[in-house]
Amino acid sequence: MKIITAEWLFDGEKFLKNKAVLFEEKILAVDTPDTLKKRYSNAEFIDMGQNSTIMPGFINPHVHLEFGANKTHLSYGNFMTWLNSVIQKRDELIESCKAGCYKREIDEMLASGITTFGAVSSYGKELRACLAAPQRVIFFNEAIGSQPAAVDALYADFLQRLNQSREAANDKFIPAIAIHSPYSVHPILIKKILQNIENEPLSAHFMESPVEKEWLEKADGPFKEFFENFLNQTKPLTTAKEFLKHLDGYKALLTHAVWADKDELNLIADAGHTIIHCPRSNRLLGCGRLRLEKLNSTKISWLLGTDGLSSNTSLNLWDEMRSALMMHYEMDLESLALDLLKVVTSKAANALNLPIGEIKEGNWADIIIVTLPDIPESSEQLPLQLILHTTNVKQLYISGEKYA
Amino acid sequence: MKIITAEWLFDGEKFLKNKAVLFEEKILAVDTPDTLKKRYSNAEFIDMGQNSTIMPGFINPHVHLEFGANKTHLSYGNFMTWLNSVIQKRDELIESCKAGCYKREIDEMLASGITTFGAVSSYGKELRACLAAPQRVIFFNEAIGSQPAAVDALYADFLQRLNQSREAANDKFIPAIAIHSPYSVHPILIKKILQNIENEPLSAHFMESPVEKEWLEKADGPFKEFFENFLNQTKPLTTAKEFLKHLDGYKALLTHAVWADKDELNLIADAGHTIIHCPRSNRLLGCGRLRLEKLNSTKISWLLGTDGLSSNTSLNLWDEMRSALMMHYEMDLESLALDLLKVVTSKAANALNLPIGEIKEGNWADIIIVTLPDIPESSEQLPLQLILHTTNVKQLYISGEKYA
Structure with a gap:
């Protein structure tokens, strides 16, 4: 049993002072340090000292570990150019990202305070590394394929991977499902997959690029040539709205959504889906800015x-x-900073329906401690100062076990 | 005499292959490695190897070293709140930034490849540290003060600092002049200062914040209360356009200019002034985005x-x-990346009229070498990949002397 305290506690929603956390595998109590010390006098007491903040471990809900070998090989700035470079380099990159490569990625996330990540897996190659990861992993088995003739084979492959991850399920390994995107997965395949969901988290890329929009809405643009050349396909499989209708009744995680229009956003809002925002990825692939304010x-x-x-x-x-x-330079700096800390903790846990992301009794003890280089003058500026000054965490616990 | 070569050479304008640089204090020749090796067989030959790029040392034209002690003390997100926090903490911050503090700042810049910086000095306190810096320093003696009664005293103080730095002038220490801003310097003081310029670089903050614009144009907004309370002043000293007219005939460096309107930008273009863009500062002070495309x-x-x-x-x-x-997420990624490398090298040198910023014969041998973590697939992506992957340089020379 451990009691940990610091100058501040971010519980996933707000910053509190004079708080400590009692935990083993799970969080047993949150109270003042004095109260906890008195009540649990034989617990190990850890004081992280001034300028430190206890926070819920971060949740990174969308990562493709398979591409960890890439540094400078892919072409950035334009989605089609990037996609073509991915297709050209795909085998080489995936081949060169082996166990050591996955471990580097997992360790990098760990050092920075990510205690849960959602790995989108195309082939299942990173399964072993994810099972060995200290973190909680949501393992998104991804389905992709638009050829009607291949649906059965693709589904069988998908199911085999899904079942493999279902067998490995435990508190720290959560099997999950990903549908690649509206433009790349045949509607029949989507239906087969959705029929198979057993409450697993569901994710899909959605309206990432302007070319995706042009293709889905007008069967035109650079994707037209791409689909004709690579897949002998002349029309999109579905519209974005039809795709969203498939997902009705599921709470899906839709990644990107930069080019979702007003109607699509309303459908997303009505269905209670969640959007995963990847700002750097969007910028590097020439996809622009997700209108967070919308x-x-x-x-x-x-x-x-x-x-x-x-x-x-x-x-x-x-x-x-x-x-x-x-x-998002036009958004209020202070409130955006607080929102960002919420979305990587409590809001992500809520969307994934996991008992983490908040420092509260009963949740898994996934806890990070970060330390500022100096004393902030106001608590309103704390979220911002934490974001400005932190790269790696001072300490990190997952299910109460110390990893950093 | 040294010959240095690498896979690429960025000469300040473009990327070249199979080039080497012969240098002592100055750059003596740029040619193929073979030619230089043959011609200067007793020169030391340094091959920085694959994935490396030789570049001109970077020029950071606007830094306030005096505030180096700040980490978390100032309030970000809103210009007035920030300004009030500066006024409240100013003495404490300046007092706590002593020699060691300046040295940390200078060393940080050095490690990252900044071989020339423009230090805006309010009091002259960092003069000694700047004289001891390995870098080339443009020492901007700054004038500030809007009270008519204080003009003579302020001018005398300014002149004393300017003369002190003029006496110290050498190849690596360039005395220069800064007028704080249109709203904070009395026009008479501006005139006196401008009469005293002997070809020194001239800089001023200009139209940084929305409150500055509101005050200069409408004598209103949060600055109204500020000027009334602190300086017993009810009207702005000048308009932005009048301020620019003062600077006519000088090639000034105007820092920020986020809120400059179309007419002001036209005046700036006509006068041949240069704008110094500080994106992170603008964001942190709630000033928004400089319209680079304009x-x-x-x-x-x-x-x-x-x-x-x-x-x-x-x-x-x-x-x-x-x-x-x-x-600047809407700007083309590849061309913005190349522009950014130009503005921190050749364009900055050109604006400051210094024989640096380009790898060419006759220039000071201010040279940095950076190394990418892997092989980029196309040379068009080189500027971008360099920006994405570099934090510190591999080697650094100033006037031919190795510092890193």
């Missing part, structure tokens, strides 16, 4: 993800938050 | 500066470039 006004819940190293330079959510502050 | 279309030359640690978290121009890429 999501806020439509009351759509959004999270923050790093995406994979195929479209980013780090898997660090602090880096991502700093980039988000710059990209 | 500067480009008006053919106004712009540079990139970190500003001081009173409104930033690092003095690293790579960090600043990465932030600029995010903030």
Whole structure:
């Protein structure tokens, strides 16, 4: 049993003073340090000292570990150019990201305070590394494929991977399902997959790029040539709205949604889906800026993800938050900073329906401690100062076990 | 005599292959490695190897070293709140930034490849540290003061500081002049200062914040109360346009200019002034985004500066470039990346009229070498990949002397 205290506690919603956390595998109590010390006098007492903050471990809900070998190989700035570079380099990159590569990515996330991540898996190659990860992992088995003739084979492969991860399920390994995107998955495959869901988290890329919009809405644009050449396909499989209708009744995590229009956002809001925002990935692939202010006004819940190293330079959510502050330069700095800390903790846990993300009794003891370089003058500025000054955490616990 | 070569050479304008640089204090020749090796067989030959790029040392034209002690003390998000926090903490911060503090700032800049910086000095306290810096320093003696009764005293103080720095002038220490801003310097003081310029670089803050605009144009807004309370002043000293007219005939460096309107931008373009863009500072002080695309279309030359640690978290121009890429998310990624490398090298040198910023014969040998973590697939992506992956340099020379 441990009691940990620091100058501040961020419980996932707000910053509190004079608080300590009693925990084993789970959080047993949150109270003043004095009360907990008196009541649990044989617990180990850890005081992280001034300028430190106890927070829930971060949740990175969208990462492609398979592309961890990429540094400078892919072409950035334009979605089609990037996609073509991915297709060209895909085998080489995936082949060169082996166990050591996955471990580097997992360790980088760990050092920065990510205690839960959602790995989107195309082939299941990173399964072993994810099972060995100290973190809680949501393992998104991804289905992709638009050829009608291949649906059965694709589904069988998907199911085999899904079942493999279902067998491995435990408190720290959560099998989940990903549908690649509206443009790349045949509606029949989507239906087969959805029929198979047993309450698993469900994710999909959605309206990431302007070319995706042009293709889905007008069967035109650079994707037309791409689909004709690669897949002998002349029309999109579905519209964005039809795709959303498939997902009705599920609470899905839709990644990107930069190009979702007003109607689509309303459908997303009505269905209670959540959007995963990946600002750096969007910028590097020439996809522009997700209108966060529109999501806020439509009351759509959004999270923050790093995406994979195929479209980013780090898997660090602090880096991502700093980039988000710059990209959304018109949004109020102080309140955006607080929102960012909420979306990587309580809001992400809520969307994933996991007992983490808040420092409260009964949740898993996924706890990080970060320390500022100096004393902030006001508590209103704390979220911002934490984001500006943090890259890695001081201490980190997952299910109460210390990893950093 | 040294010959240095690498896979690429960025000469300040473009990327070249199979080039080497022969240098002592100055750059003596740029040619193929083979030619230089044959011709200067007794020169030391340094091959920085694959994935490395030789570049001109970076120029950070706007930094306030005096605030180097700030980490978390100032309030960000709103210009007035920030200004009030500066006024409240000013003495304490300046007092606590002593020699060691300046040295940390200078060393941080050095490690990141900044071989020339423009230090805006309010009091002259950092003069000694700047004289001892390995870098080339443009020492901007700053004048500030709006009270008519104080003009003579302020001018005398300014002149004393300016003369002190003029006496210290050498190849690596360039005395210069800064007028704080249109709203804070009395026109008579401006005139006296301008009469005294002997070809020194001239800089001023200009139209940084929305409150500055409201005050200068309408004698209203939060600055009204501020000026009444602190300075017993009820009207602005000048309009922005009048201020620009004062500067006619000088090539000034105007820092920020986020709120400059179309007419003011036209005046700036006509006068040949240069704008120093400080994206992170602008964001942190709630000043918004400088419309770089407007500067480009008006053919106004712009540079990139970190500003001081009173409104930033690092003095690293790579960090600043990465932030600029995010903030200007609608601008073409590849061409913005190349522009950013130009503005911190050749364009800055051109604005400051210094024989640096380009790898060419006759220039001072201010040279940095940076190394990418892997092989980029295309040379068009090189500027971007360099910005995405670099924080500190591999080697650094100033006037041919190795410092890192």
